[in-house]
Amino acid sequence: MLAFLGLFLLGLGALSVFQVLRARKRIHAMVTTETMASHELRELHQVALGAVGAGAFRQRIEAAGTARPHPSGPLTSQLGRTECVWFRTRITRKYETRTGSGNGGNLARKSQMVSDFLSASPFLVEDGSGATVVVPEKGIVDHAPKTVDHFEPYRPGDNKPLGFLDIPGVTRHERTLGHQQEEWVLRAGAQFYVRGEARDDERGELTIGAPSDGSPFLMTGLSEQDLIAVERNKTKIFGVMAWGGLVLGPLALGGHWLLQG
Structure with missing residues (x-):
């Protein structure tokens, strides 16, 4: 037991x-990246276009404002059929499995991820000076409101049999x-903040997406200040857990070996 x-x-x-190192990295990325208004970004982009042409602009930035639909139109979420600019849909299978052999085995409850879909369609972040296109790619919008949280019980016929006979548990x-x-x-x-990389393509179209250098790509429904506060709180909580685990863990293992001896 002690082991x-x-x-x-x-x-x-x-x-x-x-988790502590991840939170610190995210905080560092936010405090060392400049927040730019839409018109400032456009002016900087125009200077780059005149100097080197389209397709070469790269600038790590923060942008904050209001989420707006892309000119191509809003999205509709898969489950709740909610009109939105971004959504995430996750389906998790809950099941019981028998451990051990024979009828004397124990039943254990487990979970299996079936799907985790992130919409990748572009949308806009708009401030008082204009709007910039955001390409979410595979990114998650932290602290986006959860609109569906529903457990759908199993109904006979939902699963295909694995063989000629289908007797669950047998x-x-x-x-x-x-x-x-x-x-x-x-x-x-909704309020929206993004920390990423502004870049243009060969046509000179400007977007914000995941940084090409691998630094954090942050999108959230909070303000930058609130997100920094959340991350700092994580460093405190996980810092205590780290010290506790790394100190008490070896003590418990040492007690096990002493009892064995």
Whole structure:
């Protein structure tokens, strides 16, 4: 028991260290990147166009304002059918599986990710001086409101049999309980902040997307100040967990070996 506890605490400590470093990296990216209004970005882009032509502009920036639909039109989310500019849809299968052999085995509840869809269509971030196109790519909009959180119970016939006979818990040793359906959306008119890379293509069209240097691509429904506060709070919480796990974990393992001896 002490060995398991020690390994668990060490794993928790290592994971917490990763979360602390990730939060610090995100904070550093925000405080060292300049926030630019839409007109300032356009002026800088025009200077680059005149100097080197289209397709060469690259500038790490922050932009903040209001989310607006792309001129091609708004999106409609998959589950809630909500009109929005961005959405994420996640489906998780909940099931029971039998551990051990025979009828004496125990049933354990588990989860399996079925799908995690992120809309990639461009939208706008608009401030008082204009609007800039944002290309979300594979990015997640942090703190977008969750609009769907529904558990759909399993109904016979939802799953195809794995063989000629389909006896849950016997022929396939597991039974589907249902699917957790979740959806997050960013509606038009919502507060929006992005930290990324402004760039243009060969036609000179300007967009904000994921930085090509691998630095954090941040999109959120919060203000920059609120997001920094959230990340700083993470460093405190995970910092305590890291110290606890990395100190108590070896102590628990040491106690195990002492008892074994």
